[in-house]
Amino acid sequence: MVFRFSAGREIALDLREILRRVREENVTLIQEEVTVEFDNRQQTPLGFRWRGRHYEVLEPLLVRRTREGHLGYLVRTTGGIFNLVLVREREGACLCRSKWVLKYRVGEAPRPEARGPSAAAAAREGARPPAAVAPLPAVTAMVVPVELANVAHYHGHLCPELVVGYRAALIAREELGLTRQNAHRFFVLAENMSSAVDAVQYLTGCTVGNQNFCAYDQGKHVYYFAEAREGEEPWPALRVALVGELLCGACHEETARRMAAGEAAPEEVRAYRESVNRAVQALLEAPDEQLFRKTRVHLRRLPRPLPRDYGRCRGCGEVVAQAKAVPGDEGFWCQSCAAREV
Ligand SMILES: [Zn+2]
Ligand SMILES: [Zn+2]
Known part of the structure; x- marks a missing residue:
């Protein structure tokens, strides 16, 4: 599912209302294991079965990490808005068992004044009363497109440079039709080795392992996307170069170090997170033309992959x-x- 930036605001507004209800615990708690159809390529749930009924996912709204480190999906389905969590249980050193837990359904109407309607709703649904249930996962203020959330999960965190790679890959998708499905026909070259290259590889499917991604560190957010046509060298390529402002965390390096060491004060952590969020938001909102310079160039073949004997x-x-x-x-x-x- 691709969210276009033009539509982003409407989605975000709607999502804000949904998140407000979640925050106010205007939800029906479920906490039941369900079977989920999951699209590995898009990394989104397509639907699930709950109490004999199939719920089709119409729109994945948000992906985020729960406090326990599991992946939580907020999805709009044919039967309402649900929170689905992929729980990985560690068994022994490296064996992991995964299960999907349907955590809650978001309340359809604003919560009435009197306390306890969600308890009544929970009772109707046959779920455990809220008192017996663990607190809801914390809601992060940062709302990003689902695809970017998946990239952030792969990379480990959401950072400005990851967004630069994400935006560059979206341009290649838009202008060349480069997707994970046709990645084998393309070659990508990056002039840096920052977080951005994780996003570019994840979104385009052109990866180091597949031998159609190459990075050499020139310290520049410059990307070449070429269609690798056999016997037609040099290949026509789209060059995408960052010219827009990249508000980086460089001035916060000391904070980042202290955070990693567990020594940062809460206000310091909050200020750091806010500045990262601001930088991410600015990068998400900037139009392509403001962020990147796009040119058409030609690219020569890089050394062929080695025989693997x-x-x-x-x-x-x-x-x-x-x-x-x-x-x-x-x-x-x-x-x-x-x-x-x-
Ligand atoms: Zn990063
Ligand atoms: Zn040796």
Whole structure:
């Protein structure tokens, strides 16, 4: 699901009202395990079954981390607005079991004056009374498109540079039709190694692992998106360069360090988060033309992917790609062992 920025405001307004109801606990608590159809490619729930009825997801509204670190999805469905949480339970060292928990349904009408309507509603739904249920997850003020929230989940946090990569990838999608589905036909080159390259790889599907993404650090938010047509070199490419303002967290490096060490004061953390949110919001709202310079250029092929036949190094016995190894009298050596021999 792609949210266009022009539509963003309407969605955000609506969402604000929904979030207000969640904050005021104008919700019907459910807390039941359900089966969910999940679209792995788009990273969104498509629908779920609850009490013998199928609920189709019409619109994913928000993704966020719960206090416990699980992924929570707020979705508009054919039967109302629900909060679905993907709970991963650790079993032993690395075995994880996942289950979907339908946490609550957002109240359809504003809460009346008298206390307790949500308890009555919960009783009607047969759910546990609110008193027995853990407090609702904290609501973050930052409202971002679902796709960006997924990118932030992959990257680990939401930061301004991630948004730059997100916006650049959206331009490639708009102008070249580059999506995760047709990524194999494209090649992407980035002139930095910042958070942005995570967003570009995630959204375009052109990745280092797939050998159609390459980054060399020139410290510039410049991206080349090329259609890699066989035998038609040089490839026509779209060059996208950041020229707009990038309010960075550089001045907050000390705060970030103290936050990581658990030494930052609450006011300091709040100020830091607010400045990051402001920078993210500014980047989301700026029109393409204000943020980026777009040009059409040509791109030459980068070194072809190496054949992946592996063997064992004569020196250390570790597995190494033969094409990267140094041939010797008997067998071959990995680069480190070869360097030691000299
Ligand atoms: Zn980051
Ligand atoms: Zn070796």
